Every structure is written in structure tokens, then in C-alpha cells.
Amino acid sequence: MSEGPTKSHGRLSIAPSAAPRDLMSDRPSRAGAWYAQVITLFPEAFPGVLGLSLTGKALDQGLWALEPIDLRIFGEGKHRKVDDTPAGGGAGLVLRADIVGKAIAFAQRKSRLPLVYLSPRGRRFDQASARTWSQGPGVCLISGRFEGLDQRVIDHFGIEEVSLGDFVMTGGETAAQAMIDATVRLLPDVLGNAASVEDESFSAGLLEHPQYTRPAVWKGLEIPDVLTSGDHKAVEEWRRAQSEALTRARRPDLLAAKGTEKG
Numbered sequence: 714m715s716e717g718p719t720k721s722h723g724r725l726s727i728a729p730s731a732a733p734r735d736l737m738s739d740r741p742s743r744a745g746a747w748y749a750q751v752i753t754l755f756p757e758a759f760p761g762v763l764g765l766s767l768t769g770k771a772l773d774q775g776l777w778a779l780e781p782i783d784l785r786i787f788g789e790g791k792h793r794k795v796d797d798t799p800a801g802g803g804a805g806l807v808l809r810a811d812i813v814g815k816a817i818a819f820a821q822r823k824s825r826l827p828l829v830y831l832s833p834r835g836r837r838f839d840q841a842s843a844r845t846w847s848q849g850p851g852v853c854l855i856s857g858r859f860e861g862l863d864q865r866v867i868d869h870f871g872i873e874e875v876s877l878g879d880f881v882m883t884g885g886e887t888a889a890q891a892m893i894d895a896t897v898r899l900l901p902d903v904l905g906n907a908a909s910v911e912d913e914s915f916s917a918g919l920l921e922h923p924q925y926t927r928p929a930v931w932k933g934l935e936i937p938d939v940l941t942s943g944d945h946k947a948v949e950e951w952r953r954a955q956s957e958a959l960t961r962a963r964r965p966d967l968l969a970a971k972g973t974e975k976g
């Protein structure tokens with residue numbers, strides 16, 4: 714089969730798709746906007762939560778662009794088959810190298826973004842990964858299903874494997890949305906208040922301090938006095954101490970990585 718045809722909508726050129734993706738194609742993207750491609754058997758799962766709140770607003774504003782690529786289109790035969798039984802036997806089905814290879818070639822028709830296979834075997838995604846991705850042109854995420862991808866397509870394209878965590882999901886779509894969300898919110902102009910990115914968990918290798926807001930008393934519980942004292946220096950010191958204590962209690966590995974663990 715030939716590589717899938719493209720269809721142009723305004724400034725976006727997209728793959729042929731089911732109706733949900735056509736809705737997204739109306740969103741313009743700025744030249745050079747951060748670009749996420751997702752090769753998936755479920756393009757209708759996108760934008761999903763990414764279409765809501767700040768990431769959705771940024772998508773509408775063209776601060777980033779999303780191109781789900783329907784793997785099924787590259788399948789074979791009347792049923793557009795994309796998988797087959799594992800060589801050597803065993804349960805389940807494996808996504809075929811030739812089919813996924815065609816989808817990747819289609820994804821690379823205009824530019825070659827870093828290729829990532831979402832996989833529980835991969836390097837664990839973290840805030841540093843999100844920051845690195847946000848500083849690049851975008852990513853092409855390959856979402857697996859069933860038993861995953863034929864190893865040859867991973868080897869041939871030199872695809873990096875990245876995991877959302879040490880658990881197994883039925884498919885990579887949830888992982889794709891989580892990783893894209895964490896990345897997009899670091900792009901310039903996506904969050905209204907840039908300072909909130911600097912303060913939050915992992916930014917300085919620490920977990921974030923506790924947060925409070927109104928009412929001043931709830932179920933007999935008060936906001937710590939220092940936070941209502943108006944003493945900005947004292948607030949900053951309290952928050953820092955809380956961050957360090959929380960990190961020491963919950964994630965000593967982060968402190969060890971910073972080389973600041975005091976024991």
C-alpha cells in the first residue's frame with residue numbers, strides 16, 4: 714500500500730482520519746510551534762484531556778500542534794490488519810514492523826521528529842524529560858497495543874523507549890497524553906504565571922510545599938500563621954523548609970540526586 718494521502722486544512726496538513734480528528738484540524742498552528750504526532754489505533758482518543766483547560770487553550774491558539782496518525786489506515790486487507798501472532802508462539806498479538814514502518818514514514822513526510830515508543834520497558838519519563846522535549850521541535854510518539862511492537866521497527870529506526878511508570882496499561886494513549894501535557898505546560902506562554910513552573914515539584918529537585926487558601930478556618934483547621942503574616946521572607950523560608958522535609962520523607966532519592974542529603 715502507498716503511504717497515506719494527506720489532506721490540507723488551513724495551515725495544518727493532516728493524515729486522513731475519522732471525524733474527531735477532522736474537528737481538531739481547524740486549529741491553526743503558528744510556524745515552528747511545538748509539534749506532537751501520535752501514531753495510534755485510537756486517534757479518536759485525541760486531544761482528550763489535552764483539549765481542556767490550559768493545554769486546550771494553547772492548542773486553539775496554535776502555541777502547539779497535535780497530529781494523531783491513525784495506524785489502521787496503514788493496515789492490510791479488507792480489515793486493515795495491523796498485527797499478527799508472536800513469532801515463537803505465546804499469547805496475544807504484536808504490531809507488525811512493516812505496518813508501523815509505513816506509519817512512521819508517513820509521520821516523517823515533512824520533518825523528522827524524535828521517535829519515541831511508549832513502553833513499560835523504557836526509560837522512566839520525568840520532569841527533566843518534559844523540559845528537554847519542550848526545548849525541541851516536538852516528538853513523534855508511537856502508542857502500542859496488545860503485546861507491543863515488533864522489535865525490528867524499534868531497532869531499524871533507533872526508536873527510544875519511554876515509560877510512564879512501573880505499571881502496564883492496555884495502550885500507550887494515556888501515557889502519550891500525560892507526557893504531552895507535562896511538556897506543553899512548559900512551553901512559553903502556555904501557563905499564565907511562569908513563576909508557578911519555577912516553584913512546583915521537581916523544578917528544583919524538591920517536592921512542592923503544602924498549599925492553602927480560603928477559608929481561613931475549615932473544620933477547625935487553620936492556615937499556618939506564617940502564611941498570613943505578610944512577612945515574605947518568613948513565608949519563603951517556611952516553604953523551603955517544608956519542601957525539604959517533604960522530599961526527605963517521601964522522596965529521599967531526589968535529595969540524593971541533588972547531592973544535598975543531610976541524613
Ligand SMILES: C[S@@+](CC[C@H](N)C(=O)[O-])C[C@H]1O[C@@H](n2cnc3c(N)ncnc32)[C@H](O)[C@@H]1O
Nearest residue numbers: 831832857861876877878881882883884885888
Ligand atoms: C499491554 S501493553 C504491552 C506490554 C508489553 N507486553 C510488556 O510487557 O512490556 C500495550 C501497550 O501499552 C503501552 N503501555 C503500557 N504500559 C505503559 C507504560 N507504563 N508506559 C508507557 N506505555 C505503556 C505500550 O505502548 C504498550 O505497547
